[in-house]
Amino acid sequence: MTDPVLTITDANLSLDGNAGRVDILHDISLTVRQGETLGLVGPSGSGKSSLLMLMGGLEQATSGRIMALGQDLTAMNEDQLARFRRDNMGVVFQSFHLIPTMTALENVATPLELAGVRDAFARAEAELRAVGLGDRITHYPSQMSGGEQQRVALARASAPRPKILLADEPTGNLDATNGAAIIDMLFDLRDRHGATLIMVTHANDLAARCDRVVNLRDGRIDSMAKAAE
Template structure:
């Protein structure tokens, strides 16, 4: 069962989040005191120059990177109280992630790729639910095709279906149209916002495209690991 946030509370809360990583030039402050909240159902665009910390911010929200200090809470769960297995289960139940590179399993069909998170969660009918989700993204005739048999736009739609099939409370999208041509990218983003509206899933979108970010209900800019006013 999905853990719903308490009414009136943010779905995502980051408080004074720092992330320091070692490099040949010394310690780098990748995130430098981030304070950010995301409301349930909100669409948030994250913009900024390359290397500013945008993608790392998404990784922290997903529990894939642990901050050096500060607090991260999503859907009422404090990430500091969860071990790696607990974070993995939390992502399975609450978070969908879409990357620029589609990260599909090449030896699995579209149907099998989308069914994976449901199988891991013990869903009663993972393949039936996966087929329904692929139909929603316009791929009902491509269920049994492998990623190598699909176009880039079709692969990204499979990735979207996989991210949405558990109906997560939070969807994190990192440059999801970066490997697509303009028309295909716009079609994928239309689908992303449609799914967001249909399920009330909060969307955090990292993009270099200001016009795309402007479709979100709110935009924040990250520079040098900080959110700029």
């Protein structure tokens, strides 16, 4: 059995809103192993995206513990978490989050430059070619379709060769054809770089491609099972 890359123990998440304190996640315990593909499913508002944010250190647990690659995320401050993500994680969001004033090449290369990668632009170009955008590297986000922008986001997430790849509804803003292409690319990136892939999805066909599926309901793990073979 492979080593765990993520271990969540009795994690809770509460956030303060206009109506007062809201409890988002309750007593979450979960282990994700190296090379595993994990799907997070459940109805809207069940806590899927919040759990993914905890895994990436983008939200801090109110209580409990989150270990990633042997490091305690719950003991880190914001700067430490940012450095940990930079060095170990790739994150793909539903809404792309590209920098509009940068070309596709610059969007992918900039995080590499910040991480001190010497061949940042060469690696960025290689990743863009790997997702079929070799002829779009000088284009800006506004000059690209939604599917192309998500490909840029995939290239940006995979270029640092992350050990953990997190995806939050990566096909949510795309049509069926583009969505299917993005998913194939996501799994290809996982295979090429040997990453552990964790994704939030509403799509049953996508969940079925995962090694294991965790179903959340009302902020709790409702069920956990291997995907249908």
